Amino acid sequence: MVALEQKRPIKTSGAVAGDRRSLSRLLTGVLCAALALTMLLSLGWGAADETDVLAALFGDPTMRDEVIVWDIRMPRMLTGVLVGAALAVSGAVMQGLFRNPLADPGLVGVSAGAGFGAVSAIVLGGFLPAPVIAVVGHYLVPVAAFLGGWATTLLLYGIATRGGRTSVATMLLAGIALGALTGALTGLITYYATDDQLRDLTFWGMGSVAGASWAKFMASAPIILLTLIAAPFLARALNALALGEAAASHLGIDVQKMKRIAILTVAGSVGASVAVTGGIGFIGIVVPHLLRLVQGPDHRGLLVNAALLGGIILLLADAISRSIIAPAELPIGIVTAALGGPFFLWILLKNRNLVEM
């Protein structure tokens, strides 16, 4: 049986190899159109289905419809697109940087740090001095999550950098150690949480776009956009890095500079995303892999398409999360994992010989 399997030629050439830039460009066009459609769907479809969306957008709406379309659906839709794009692009960049298909933004400590920040804010927020609370108000949790994620990544980066060179291996290992430490601190704080706070913690971990507001969108969008803009400029360097760090240097890539940009922008965008929506899993792994199977590993088209597909998938997941048990809402992290897991497995089994190298 094994012998038979081995005799079958492994399909690594022909339709699979070669220059697929035109395919990638075609895909970009298709995804752009699909994203536009999904965005319209997201604005037009929700639990309050008798809402007159056209009137709210162009005409003279009632107060209720205006709030539903402009203050609930619009910031939610825009946040969903940006967060989906940020998670998918960050995943692709991390996989390129660590040259590991399983890498995700969690590797640079940003998720653990953000989780620790959020849990601290939920449980200990009440102990802050009144002036601080007056300034951050109910944005304490997102602010703390962002700062926690960012600080953890900076710390990891500092630990892994010696003599102007960042060791990816050290970063991985130190990341595990720091993850254990923040996990312990998070557990300690959780132990002292009240019942209400425990509920909040659990729901925070499952993620949701429901809390999106204009204020949160305005605060997170610039940071997330910065990463999305920086990512395509990393594409050539990430391609070179696939050959190894030494080879990339010989090709004229400033590897250290590239690592710094990649790590810091990923920490920024994932930190900002997680701050606004809580933990949303799987998009950072599923989206880049899906695209690589279709268009190959070239980062030039991959990063752009990952952003588009990430936005589409997050919006679709959000559409399910808000309609499946309406008028209540299912946390979106449950939807992305429940749909993403089996789908990813199916892709994996179907394309075994492409994945097993």
Next chain:
Amino acid sequence: MIRSLILSAVCAMSLTPAYAEESYPDAKAIVSIGGPVTEILFALGAGERVVARDTTAQFPAAVMDLPDVGYMRRLSAEGVLSVGPDLIIARHTSGPPETLDLLRAASVPVVLVQDAFTGEAVSAAIRKVGSAIGEGKKAETLATEVEADLNQLAVDIADVAEKKRVMFILSNDGGRLNVAGRDTGAHGIITLAGGDNVMGPAFSGYKLLNDEAIIKAQPELILMMTGRGDHEGRAEEILALPAIASTPAGVNGAFQVIPGAALGFGPRTAAFARSLHDIIYDEKPVRH
């Protein structure tokens, strides 16, 4: 942008405390958030006016037919608006705050009802809900009834020479016990019933307890909830745990259960407290 300005203006207005009594007697489509609030609405005969409830509402049985807008601390603005409410009455811990702001922005009044695990909080909540829906008279009658029942109970408790030491176990996680401290519904109902919650002075909320701390606390009665965790032989199992066996409760086989609803403070609290009082001071030992 203009919209977000409108929204923040509305939010700012909603932050200024409303000293005027909020009353909406014409409200026909009420969304009720929080089990006790829903119970009060139904007890005041306003059940017909309730169009949706949250996940925590379980009583009376009629509420189960109403649409569920989700867990009270994770409400979605669009979900709540989709049932077309003209009044939202909610426990003050409902949220998130962004959702409440959005609901107010959509010109749906939100009345927040303070709750705490005391008798005074129950009658205050009944009066607050009553005036919010324009049923002030009925609310006054109900609140006075609850107060009278609790006062009578307090008189009976005064006759008790020595308060019984009660320990409430929320759950048994393979021998590790999750026990009620102060600031819990269990602490509140035990206190109202005239018992002494042994873990009240020790900590706040529910905590997994160390075995030796239980032995040191010397509870005379173990109290648990009926419901999902309940099963044949549970009492014997709990009383045989090393931490419990040597305490007076373990030695005397003193184990009792109360309905889970007794932990939420609402119109039935006085009745629950009375029956718990009777249980505490007239309980029959479980054989083991």
